[in-house]
Amino acid sequence: MNSALFRFWFCLALTLLLCPSANAGDIVVITNSGIAVSPDEVRDIYTGEKQFSGSTQLVPVDNAALQEDFLSAFMQMDTVKYNRLWTKKLFRDGLAQPAMKPGDAAVSAYVRRTAGAIGYVSTVPPGVKIIQIKSVQ
Amino acid sequence: MANPQHAGTQCPGRRSMAGLPGALIIGSMLILALPALAATDSERIDELQRQVKALQNEIPQMDSGMHHSPSGEGLPLHGFMDVGFVLNTREYPKAAKTGFYMGALSLYLSPHFGDNVKGMVEPLFEVTPQGDWEVDVERLQIGYTFNDAATVWAGRFHTPYGYWNTAFHHGAQMQTSVFRPRFLDFEDKGGILPAHTVGLLSTGKFGTDSGRFSYDAYVGNGPMIIGGNTALQTLGTMDPGNSGDSDHSALAGVNAGYEFSGGMNGLRLAVHAMSGNIDTETEMPAMHYETGLNVTGGSAAYITNDWEVMGEYFRFNNKDKSGTSVTPGGTHNSRAGYLQAGRIYHDLTPYIRLEKALLNQHDIYFSSQENGQSYSRQALGLRYYLNPNTALKLELLNSRFLPDAARAALAYRSLHVQYSIGF
The missing domain is CATH 1.20.5 (Single alpha-helices involved in coiled-coils or other helix-helix interfaces)
Incomplete structure (x- = not known):
């Protein structure tokens, strides 16, 4: 009985340790489970340089609650420079700036249901693929 | 009990x-x-x-019957608009008139039709030197994106040579200075290069460990230089051939570059080449000339949080195909270039630009065009962002034109103030 209880707690601890989770102050980049994206490609996707994963068009979305921290941590730029970059992209290549979602719930729901979608949130939601976690503290 | x-x-x-x-x-x-x-x-x-x-x-x-933007939020309308003020030390046709002026209103839309098909439309409203309103369709192109390495566009597009023509074009608010370098002016302003092409354009990028290769390759209608009139002493302008290739002579070119990443992030180096037959037709007397246009050159741009540095070089090796020049059948060499550097202090960017064009006047391609005169120009300016979408610029220009057979020497200084927005 004691042995079974020990195995239960051990497995639970191991699962919690191995399962990716976000701490307070983390930003988690997530994608729809149907695409393969590497952490190195996140910047290129959010600057419009990478538009496809295989034959699937990538659809990045911004998170209004985390955008400033995301741009600083992942893109090394501020919102002004980011917006100017996209103005040029739209004018030159006809690419539209990522849509802005109000928060984690909207980003998670959009990424889960949209093929090719990629976003960033502060807590790991179910049903999506985790690409990268960075602390912004 | x-x-x-x-x-x-x-x-x-x-x-x-x-x-x-x-x-x-x-x-x-x-x-x-x-x-x-x-x-x-x-x-x-x-x-x-x-x-x-x-x-x-x-x-x-419902969705299949509608165009939509990639953001899924309808089809937004974007554009640029500018107004300004000019003060010249001399009144001369080549210099803008002294006084306030209306610049241009450039609108652009980019509808997407599914993952691969997209369009680009850019109508432009501007005022002619005579004060009339003019509407041009700057771009009208439909593209198909196969992957990151290949998007093919058909229609009228910005000719991808050098850096400036595709990076800024009519986006006055985006560019650091008030004006483009003079030799890169638009065709209808007398520019010596075809700023627009009607044809096919393929563009794409390939990622590497240290950066990214980019390319643009295009083929389109051969432009013609029309409207020159010796009797009226007017020079011609370039017509890109919106409705077809009148002289059945294609223009083709390529622009290949490398964008660095890592420690050299922000640096882009590129080489470009363009070739085609350009016909020149004049009235009174009615004459027809043919020039084999051959342009090669390179461009460099270094754009970071602190610096905006860019430069372009064009070498012309044009061949007289009609045998009417001083050296019939010969080739004429010319060159043009500019170097511009701006230092960014948050919202304020002081900048300087040096530009020079040495254009062979035996070459009918230059002698028949309004901006075909050799010149040198220095610009000193200041750009201030009132907010992310609004720029106020002050620019001092010193221009000196060399004399040639049809045009006199000229030197003047001018002050330009430009107020521009992007939306």
Whole structure:
């Protein structure tokens, strides 16, 4: 009985340790489970340089609650420079700036249901693929 | 006396037995009622499922008939607009008139039709030197994106040579300075290069460990230089051939570059080449000339949080194909270039630009065009961002034109103020 209880707690601890989770102050980049994206490609996707994963068009979305921290941590730029970059992209290549979602719930729901979608949130939601976690503290 | 233990064992049994009919009645009612309740919930769930399925079927049907932006939020309208003020030390046709002026209103839309098909439309409203309103369709192109390495566009597009023509074009608010380098002016302003091409354009990028290769390759209608009139002493302008290739002579070119990443992030180096036959037609006297246009060169741009540095070089090796120049059948060499550097202090960017064009006047390609005169120009300016979408610029220009057979020497200085927005 004691042995079974020990195995239960051990497995639970191991699962919690191995399962990716976000701490307070983390930003988690997530994608729809149907695409393969590497952490190195996140910047290129959010600057419009990478538009496809295989034959699937990538659809990045911004998170209004985390955008400033995301741009600083992942893109090394501020919102002004980011917006100017996209103005040029739209004018030159006809690419539209990522849509802005109000928060984690909207980003998670959009990424889960949209093929090719990629976003960033502060807590790991179910049903999506985790690409990268960075602390912004 | 009754045994309390005995009594104790009997009493609960009695109570239980006494409640049994009630429990049986309630149980029977529940057994009878549950299927009815379950049936009601099941029906409701089935009905909801049917409604969800119906809505799921309707959404793609509605969506398939609509264009949409990649953001999924309709089709936004974007544009640039500018107004300004000019002060010249000399009144001369080549210099802008002194006074306030309306610049241009450039609108652009980029509808997307599914993952691969997209369009680009850019109407431009501007005022001519005569003060009339003019509407041009700067770009009208439809593209198909195969992947990151290949997008093919058809229609009228910005000719991808050097850096400036595709990076800024009519986006006055985006560019650091008030004006483009003079030799990169638009065709209808007398520019010596075809700023627009009507044809096919392929563009794409390939990522590497240290950066990214980019390319643009295009082929299109050969432009013509028209409107020159010796009797009226007017020079010609370049017509990109929107409705077709009048002289059946294609223009083709390539612009290949490398964008660095890592420690050299922000640096882009590129080489470009362009070739085609350009016909020149003049009125009074009616003459026809043919020039083999051959342009090669390179460009560099270094754009960071602190610096905006860019430069372009064009070398012309044009061949006289009509045998009417001083050296019939010969080639004429010319060159043009500029170097511009700006230092960014948050919202303020002081900048300087040096530009020079040495254009062979034996080459009918230059001698027949308004901006075909050799010149040098220095610009000193200041750009201030009032907010992310609004720029106020102050620019001092010193221009000096060299004399040639048809044009006199000229030197003047000018002050330009420009107020521009992007939306």
